[in-house]
Amino acid sequence: MAAVDAVALLAVVSALAFLVTPYVRMVAAEVGGLVSDLDAAGVASSYYAPFAAAGAGAAIAAVAGVVAWDAVGHRARRCGKPRCRGLRKAVEFDIQLETEECVRGQQQRLLPLPGGRAALLAAAGARPVQLGDAHRELEAELRKMAPPNGRTVLIFRSPCGCPKGRMEVWGAKKVRRIKK
Numbered sequence: 001m002a003a004v005d006a007v008a009l010l011a012v013v014s015a016l017a018f019l020v021t022p023y024v025r026m027v028a029a030e031v032g033g034l035v036s037d038l039d040a041a042g043v044a045s046s047y048y049a050p051f052a053a054a055g056a057g058a059a060i061a062a063v064a065g066v067v068a069w070d071a072v073g074h075r076a077r078r079c080g081k082p083r084c085r086g087l088r089k090a091v092e093f094d095i096q097l098e099t100e101e102c103v104r105g106q107q108q109r110l111l112p113l114p115g116g117r118a119a120l121l122a123a124a125g126a127r128p129v130q131l132g133d134a135h136r137e138l139e140a141e142l143r144k145m146a147p148p149n150g151r152t153v154l155i156f157r158s159p160c161g162c163p164k165g166r167m168e169v170w171g172a173k174k175v176r177r178i179k180k
Contacts, residue, residue, distance in 0.1 A: 079160045090161035093154055095142075100149035139169050146171030 078086035138154070146152040146169060154167040 077160050079158060079162050081162050084160055084162050087159075087161040090157055090159060093156050095145070096153040096155065097145065097147060098151050098153060099147050103150055138167070142167070142169040143171060148172050148174040 077088065078084045142152040142154060148171055151168055151170045154169075155163050156165040156167075158164045
């Protein structure tokens with residue numbers, strides 16, 4: 001599949017070059033004509049020289065302004081946490097369904113750490129959420145979604161994408177029968 005993608009990319013780039021080349025030649029010829037007119041008439045005596053310089057300066061300033069605006073906007077979206085990505089339109093929440101095997105694997109990994117789960121949650125910046133009356137209704141809906149012996153985790157996110165809070169709801173307990 002990578003070879004097919006590479007061939008498709010090569011075809012798109014060559015088609016783009018084929019379509020853009022005449023326009024680049026035309027623009028280069030026009031700029032060359034303006035420059036030769038300025039050189040022949042002398043830069044100081046030309047009527048269009050100040051306007052050409054002002055236009056070039058305005059274009060450079062506009063490009064620099066757009067680049068600066070984008071850089072400042074990206075920094076402004078970040079919340080200050082170490083691994084914040086500063087997303088523009090992050091989702092407001094994530095729902096993760098964790099099966100029994102996934103939960104068992106996490107518990108075995110976190111047991112050696114003192115306060116392992118709480119330490120990881122605090123490091124990520126997520127804390128348990130209390131929603132008042134809506135809390136019970138939301139828990140009931142999440143409990144319906146949770147797999148047996150598993151859990152549903154609802155992670156609330158800030159506008160930059162960092163976790164703001166989390167809510168864990170365990171699913172129905174399935175009793176295991178011991179076969180004789």
